[in-house]
Amino acid sequence: xxxxxxxxxxxxxxxxxxxxxxxxxxxxxxxxxxxxxxxxxxxxxxxxxxxxxxxxxxxxxxxxxxxxxxxxxxxxxxxxxxxxxxxxxxxxxxxxxxxxxxxxxxxxxxxxxxxxxxxxxxxxxxxxxxxxxxxxxxxxxxxxxxxxxxxxxxxxxxxxxxxxxxxxxxxxxxxxxxxxxxxxxxxxxxxxxxxxxxxxxxxxxxxxxxxxxxxxxxxxxxxxxxxxxxxxxxxxxxx
Ligand code: SAH
Numbered sequence: 001x002x003x004x005x006x007x008x009x010x011x012x013x014x015x016x017x018x019x020x021x022x023x024x025x026x027x028x029x030x031x032x033x034x035x036x037x038x039x040x041x042x043x044x045x046x047x048x049x050x051x052x053x054x055x056x057x058x059x060x061x062x063x064x065x066x067x068x069x070x071x072x073x074x075x076x077x078x079x080x081x082x083x084x085x086x087x088x089x090x091x092x093x094x095x096x097x098x099x100x101x102x103x104x105x106x107x108x109x110x111x112x113x114x115x116x117x118x119x120x121x122x123x124x125x126x127x128x129x130x131x132x133x134x135x136x137x138x139x140x141x142x143x144x145x146x147x148x149x150x151x152x153x154x155x156x157x158x159x160x161x162x163x164x165x166x167x168x169x170x171x172x173x174x175x176x177x178x179x180x181x182x183x184x185x186x187x188x189x190x191x192x193x194x195x196x197x198x199x200x201x202x203x204x205x206x207x208x209x210x211x212x213x214x215x216x217x218x219x220x221x222x223x224x225x226x227x228x229x230x231x232x233x234x235x236x237x238x239x
Contacts, residue, residue: 023069028060031072035059039074040092047096053122054092059085061147062113081133083229085113086175090226097210097223098171098194100124105166107188109159109231110175114140117152120173127152128166130159132232158233162188169193177206178231181220189213198228 036055045051060071062085067077076084086094094116100106104124108117111131117140120127129152131137137156144152155163159174160182167188174185174197181197189195193213200206208223 023060028058028068028072032059035072035074035088039089043089045089045092045096047092047099049100049123050092050095050119053095053119054088056122057115057118058147059088059115062115062118062143079113079136081136083112083133083136085115086228091116091119093224094173094175094196094208095119095123097196097208098173100171104170107163107166107169107172107185108175109162109172109185111137111140111154112175114144114149114152114154116173116175117154118144118147118149121149121152124170125151128155128163128169129153130155130157130163132156132158132234160184160231160233164188171195172197174198174231175228176231177202177226177228181209181211186211186213186218191216196223198226202230 032055040051040054060068063071063077063079070077074087076087079085100120100123102124105126106120106124108120108127108129111117111129117127117129131140131154134156137154141154144154162184168190169188170190170193172185172189172195177198177200179201181199185195191213195211197209197211198206199209205225206228208226210221210223212219
């Protein structure tokens with residue numbers, strides 16, 4: 001290589017460096033800030049602790065390395081095994097609907113990447129989350145442990161039955177679309193508690209439903225049409 005082409009190479013690298021260098025933590029912080037402004041606040045989420053939690057959780061650490069630069073985009077992303085990490089707005093909206101408080105005990109069905117559980121764990125003291133795909137449950141357990149979330153318990157199994165041994169829960173968040181609201185989950189909701197769950201089949205319109213238990217009575221409200229991966233009922237067939 002002659003000296004001229006070497007110099008040209010250096011100049012090119014210098015000019016292109018901002019585009020080719022790996023993203024750094026301050027870039028992710030900026031992306032997270034943009035996400036909060038453009039996707040969450042501008043769409044009307046005002047629940048303070050939800051906003052605080054979503055500002056903190058490093059969403060790029062919940063997706064595959066190759067997808068990190070897209071982690072703060074306005075859409076769900078694949079996490080393997082045909083599953084997805086939900087769109088940031090949906091996580092914020094579902095969190096705000098159940099209105100979690102410090103001291104609450106919360107159950108999530110559908111751990112996936114562990115992101116929704118991490119958002120909840122910044123607000124409340126104890127989060128239980130059930131995942132049916134063993135591999136996803138294992139990788140979320142490892143990730144949450146490494147990130148220091150010691151108030152989240154990941155359980156591998158079918159979330160349809162909830163966790164009777166830990167019930168009642170102050171709130172329940174279901175992040176896969178069920179054909180109907182599983183009766184055991186209604187049973188395990190504390191008096192005054194709230195559950196948010198997408199209901200509908202995979203290829204039809206699904207509705208995000210807010211369920212409340214007041215004086216032993218159940219009320220349900222349709223909040224918005226959504227699209228979630230299906231709630232499945234069998235353990236991973238590879239097991
Ligand atoms: N909350 C997740 C998004 C998960 S996508 C996140 O923040 O990343 C929905 C998840 O629900 C998938 O991982 C899927 O495997 C899981 N799932 C589907 N049916 C389930 C069931 N019956 N019990 C527990 N988990 C279930």
